[in-house]
Amino acid sequence: MTTTSTKRTTKNSKRRFNDDQVKSLETTFEAESRPELRLKQNLANKLGLQPRQVAIWFQNKRARSKSKQIEHEYSMLKSNYDRLELQFEAMRKENQNLLIKVQRLRSMADENNCEKNKKQSLCMPSCSDKNKNFDYLELETDVLNEDKTVEGCTIASPKNGSSFDSCTFLDNTGSSPQWWGF
DNA sequence: TTGTGTTTTATTGCCTCC
DNA sequence: GGAGGCAATAAAACACAA
Numbered sequence: 001m002t003t004t005s006t007k008r009t010t011k012n013s014k015r016r017f018n019d020d021q022v023k024s025l026e027t028t029f030e031a032e033s034r035p036e037l038r039l040k041q042n043l044a045n046k047l048g049l050q051p052r053q054v055a056i057w058f059q060n061k062r063a064r065s066k067s068k069q070i071e072h073e074y075s076m077l078k079s080n081y082d083r084l085e086l087q088f089e090a091m092r093k094e095n096q097n098l099l100i101k102v103q104r105l106r107s108m109a110d111e112n113n114c115e116k117n118k119k120q121s122l123c124m125p126s127c128s129d130k131n132k133n134f135d136y137l138e139l140e141t142d143v144l145n146e147d148k149t150v151e152g153c154t155i156a157s158p159k160n161g162s163s164f165d166s167c168t169f170l171d172n173t174g175s176s177p178q179w180w181g182f
Numbered sequence: 183t184t185g186t187g188t189t190t191t192a193t194t195g196c197c198t199c200c
Numbered sequence: 201g202g203a204g205g206c207a208a209t210a211a212a213a214c215a216c217a218a
Contacts, residue, residue, distance in 0.1 A: 053192085
C-alpha cells in the first residue's frame, strides 16, 4: 500500500488517498458514520494515515452524504409535486367542462320555460315558476361556484375570476420564483 | 496542451456537550 | 474549558472537452 499523505513533498502538498484507503474508509463509514476515537486511531494505524486525516475524512464524508440525501429527497418531492400538479390541472379542466354543461342545461331550461309561458301569454317566468323549475340547477351551480379552502389554500371559483389557485405553493406561472430553483 | 468545472483533502471559526 | 461536530471555504488533484 502506498502511503501518500504522511510525507509531504512540498509545503501544503495534498495527496489523494489511494483506493485501498478509500475502500476501507468507505466500508467503515457504512457500518458507523461517526466512529469513536479508538476506532479512528486503529483505522489510521491500519491505513498509514494520521488520526486527524481519518477524522477529517469522516467529517467530509458525512457532509457529502448529507448533501446527496438532500438531493435525493428533493427529487422525490419534485416528482410528487409534478404528479399532483398534473392531477390538479386535469381536475380543473373537468370542473370547467361540468360548469359549461350546467350553463347549457340552464339555458335550455330557460328557453323551455319561456315557451311554456308564451302559451300562457307570459314570456317572463314568474318567480315561483322559476324557483319551482330550477332550484336544483341553482343548487348545483352554487356548490360549484363556492370558493374552496384546501389546507389553507383558496381554490377560487370561475365566477371570481379565471384563477383556480390563489395559493403560491401551486403557482407555476413563472412570475414567482420556483421554490426548488436554488 | 490548456482552460474550466468537479471532486477531494484540509483549514477555520463557531457551536454544543460534558 | 477542551473535545468533537458542522458549515463554509480554500486549494490541490483530477477529468475532460476543445
